[in-house]
Amino acid sequence: MPAFRALRTLVRSLTTTARPTSELVGTAPPHQCYIFLHTPQPPSEYPAKYATPVQRALLLRTAKWGGSVNFAWSEDQQSIRARPPGEEDKQEYHLTAFAHPLGKLEATVSMDNIEEVEEQLRMHVEGVSGATSSNLDDVHLYVCTHGARDCRCGDIGGAVAQAVRDELRKRRDADPSDPSTCIKLAEVAHVGGHKYAANLLVYPHGEWLGEVEPEDVPEILDAILALPARPRNTDEIPICPRHWRGRMGLSKDEQIQLLQRTYS
Incomplete structure (x- = not known):
């Protein structure tokens, strides 16, 4: 175990309160919608700075109304083969997006239809019913494992x-109908906050968790499964307060105030 992990484990073992550290709360970047572009390669293979023409163009459009665009990979999610060098502007992506109040939306985006997809995403954020995906009861976990960006994400993530x-x-082997069958795991590129690794994003809930260790996983899964799979409202108590960085739809100050109300 690296020295910083050993030190953090020692500090946590001496702390009896479930309250997160003051520097952890409010560090989730404010956003109204988080958009994951599916890639055929995992974040462990991403370069330190990873961007593509489609990702940059979509971010430029969606950032105006609170959208954020990232890359994600899993063995289970559908992805499109990467274009060869020099043809990045022709790349097409399957995407999964989350927003309040409608939750998940899936689409396919390229430079050819980016304006149409941006409009679809914006309407989704505004609560206008659109082409939402199936399996709306699924819970999606995204762990940052972008090791080339920061070794802590590669190590702890x-x-x-x-x-x-x-x-x-383990849970599914013990019971094929276990509630955890609704959980889908993916790995994600840089989300900000390397020092909070491992960072775990929970959607459609919109919760951002940090300082997660492998031994925390069973407790976190239990907490997630105890709640309905939908975006959390602005006044609902945080999931796993000790790890809570913030929530989709809340500003930094609103995140801090919500946590303060939780403990008042």
């Missing part, structure tokens, strides 16, 4: 992602 896989497999 990778260990947490594997711990989630192992725990889900």
